[in-house]
Amino acid sequence: xxxxxxPPSHGVANRAAALATGYxxxxxxxxxxxxxxxxxxxxxxxxIDDVGHKYYLELVLEDVLDKDSTVNCTAEVLxxxxxxxxxxxxxxxxxxxxxxxxxxxxxFYSRIKSLEKELVAENIPDSHGNVPPEMExxxxxxxxxxxxxxxxNSTENTKFQLAQIKRVxxxxxxxxYLEFDYTILLHEMVSQEIIPWQMTVLWHPQHGVQVxxxxxxxxxxxx
Amino acid sequence: xxxxxxxxxxxxxVQHLQHLCSTLLLDFxxxxxxxxxxxxxxxxxxxxxxxxxxxxxSLDHHMISYKVLIPDVQQLxxxxxxxxxxxxxxxPEGYDYTQYHPMDEIYQWMxxxxxxxxxxxxxxxxxxxxxxxxxxxLQISQPxxxxxxxIWMDCGIHAREWISPAFCQWFxxxxxxxxKSDPKIRRFLQNLDLYVLPVxxxxxxxYSWEKDRLWRKNRSPYMNGTCxxxxxxxxxxxxxxxxxxxxxxxxxxxCGSGPESEPETRAxxxxxxxxxxxxxxxxxxxxxxQYILTxxxxxxxxxxxxxxxxxxxxxxxxxxxGKYGTSYEVGSTSLILxxxxxxxxxxxxxxxxxxxxxFELRDNGTHGFLLPSDQIQPTCEExx
Numbered sequence: 001x002x003x004x005x006x007p008p009s010h011g012v013a014n015r016a017a018a019l020a021t022g023y024x025x026x027x028x029x030x031x032x033x034x035x036x037x038x039x040x041x042x043x044x045x046x047x048i049d050d051v052g053h054k055y056y057l058e059l060v061l062e063d064v065l066d067k068d069s070t071v072n073c074t075a076e077v078l079x080x081x082x083x084x085x086x087x088x089x090x091x092x093x094x095x096x097x098x099x100x101x102x103x104x105x106x107x108f109y110s111r112i113k114s115l116e117k118e119l120v121a122e123n124i125p126d127s128h129g130n131v132p133p134e135m136e137x138x139x140x141x142x143x144x145x146x147x148x149x150x151x152x153n154s155t156e157n158t159k160f161q162l163a164q165i166k167r168v169x170x171x172x173x174x175x176x177y178l179e180f181d182y183t184i185l186l187h188e189m190v191s192q193e194i195i196p197w198q199m200t201v202l203w204h205p206q207h208g209v210q211v212x213x214x215x216x217x218x219x220x221x222x223x
Numbered sequence: 224x225x226x227x228x229x230x231x232x233x234x235x236x237v238q239h240l241q242h243l244c245s246t247l248l249l250d251f252x253x254x255x256x257x258x259x260x261x262x263x264x265x266x267x268x269x270x271x272x273x274x275x276x277x278x279x280x281s282l283d284h285h286m287i288s289y290k291v292l293i294p295d296v297q298q299l300x301x302x303x304x305x306x307x308x309x310x311x312x313x314x315p316e317g318y319d320y321t322q323y324h325p326m327d328e329i330y331q332w333m334x335x336x337x338x339x340x341x342x343x344x345x346x347x348x349x350x351x352x353x354x355x356x357x358x359x360x361l362q363i364s365q366p367x368x369x370x371x372x373x374i375w376m377d378c379g380i381h382a383r384e385w386i387s388p389a390f391c392q393w394f395x396x397x398x399x400x401x402x403k404s405d406p407k408i409r410r411f412l413q414n415l416d417l418y419v420l421p422v423x424x425x426x427x428x429x430y431s432w433e434k435d436r437l438w439r440k441n442r443s444p445y446m447n448g449t450c451x452x453x454x455x456x457x458x459x460x461x462x463x464x465x466x467x468x469x470x471x472x473x474x475x476x477x478c479g480s481g482p483e484s485e486p487e488t489r490a491x492x493x494x495x496x497x498x499x500x501x502x503x504x505x506x507x508x509x510x511x512x513q514y515i516l517t518x519x520x521x522x523x524x525x526x527x528x529x530x531x532x533x534x535x536x537x538x539x540x541x542x543x544x545g546k547y548g549t550s551y552e553v554g555s556t557s558l559i560l561x562x563x564x565x566x567x568x569x570x571x572x573x574x575x576x577x578x579x580x581x582f583e584l585r586d587n588g589t590h591g592f593l594l595p596s597d598q599i600q601p602t603c604e605e606x607x
Binding site (some may be wrong): 009011014018020038039064126128129130131140160162163164187189191192216 | 226322323334432436439469473474475476512550552553554558559560563587588589590591592593594595596598
């Protein structure tokens with residue numbers, strides 16, 4: 001079937017946009033660079049028989065640390081029919097360059113590598129929305145890694161966003177990578193649920209961000 | 224540094240200004256001496272950068288209207304210590320509208336607001352919450368012999384959306400503080416009464432302060448106290464329980480045991496039902512997402528006055544964007560977000576209130592529910 005134009009305010013198109021943004025952020029992000037969706041410019045949808053639903057999107061992304069810094073992007077998201085265990089396929093093209101974060105990344109890398117005791121922290125941001133400046137890269141790393149979880153677990157009926165880092169603990173490694181064990185809270189917009197999720201995140205300035213293990217956690221017994 | 228322009232209205236204000244200026248050793252540009260401050264006369268004072276907020280707070284607290292004549296007189300580069308955002312400033316009695324407040328402080332604030340603005344503001348009983356706390360709304364009404372149409376605004380129906388009650392408080396402060404000096408507000412109040420419910424879901428709000436910051440629902444016990452909370456915005460009698468809800472108490476969108484099963488819902492619904500022929504506009508404030516949402520959530524069928532609803536909403540979104548460039552999406556919930564039933568906004572429209580809107584305030588998801596307090600001011604200013 002041919003691709004159908006959707007209004008940019010369309011709910012499902014925006015969910016596809018959020019998914020694409022999460023994936024993109026995971027692929028291109030670092031503790032010095034987090035990307036968020038500024039707006040959806042254009043969306044088209046194509047129903048492919050026996051395969052699934054494909055969305056063609058034109059997005060504007062912004063740098064989480066510098067809202068005035070934006071980049072345009074085109075993306076294609078394919079939600080597979082039937083089998084809910086396959087993550088959607090995402091392809092994207094960025095127009096233009098992303099800010100270079102090499103220096104900030106290296107500073108963070110050295111700082112953590114030289115810590116005597118492993119870094120441990122809770123509730124980032126805190127209840128009032130505050131993030132201590134030295135924790136900002138730790139927060140962004142979670143933001144980037146959550147992009148992986150968002151990509152792997154989204155359907156056309158879900159829209160995930162990182163709500164808070166409940167806990168983060170550094171795990172010391174003998175190799176060059178930094179490893180962090182995060183327990184984060186994801187907010188799912190349609191069901192309004194807050195979902196705790198544990199993830200192991202590896203990072204190195206030259207090798208990007210990797211989620212090597214993750215596990216959805218049960219909600220606390222509803223008090 | 225900034226230069227403030229103030230026209231004192233009462234002797235009380237003159238005295239407070241004299242006290243403030245002499246205590247803080249502010250620089251008089253006009254008149255030359257504090258003794259020459261008088262009602263109805265221009266006052267220009269230069270306030271050093273580090274006292275600007277304190278002076279603003281004091282003026283706010285005493286409901287003294289002011290304009291910033293010069294926003295940046297002189298760069299005072301303070302290298303040693305940037306101003307701490309979190310610590311409380313040394314304002315003894317001031318209410319800080321740029322911070323989030325727990326419920327007991329909001330109760331006190333309501334009492335204070337009525338006391339210091341008794342000509343315009345009255346505090347009224349609305350009902351009780353499931354944990355037996357009292358719900359109050361504020362009525363802002365210019366005395367007049369004619370019956371006026373009403374604009375109703377409620378905040379804090381969802382506990383974790385802290386920016387919402389913060390906005391209601393800001394809104395009240397802005398109206399009262401600028402009532403005498405702003406002809407637009409005066410004209411507004413000549414023809415309309417404002418009813419503001421600063422926190423609808425009081426129990427939930429308190430729970431989000433004390434136990435679980437991301438709690439959403441009320442604190443109604445179900446299943447023998449093994450499960451808590453109804454989503455109050457799924458509990459109204461508008462296609463209740465039909466779509467976009469859960470019948471399971473463990474869900475965040477649990478719609479309750481029946482329409483208006485919750486005392487908070489009933490308190491609001493009974494009041495609005497009683498006054499509905501005079502209510503022109505129903506506003507309910509949420510976060511996050513940056514939307515102005517029109518009916519309906521339960522169906523994609525547009526409401527009868529949909530064109531007019533959209534037109535007004537679009538104008539609001541444009542005005543909002545004009546302030547800081549923040550963009551708000553406008554449209555019906557069922558098309559923009561997801562389907563849901565039992566929302567207060569849908570119900571208000573269904574019983575005949577023509578203009579019914581849900582505002583979803585900042586931000587877009589980067590902070591979500593945990594909006595930093597330094598965004599309270601710009602969020603509220605643009606939404607005003």
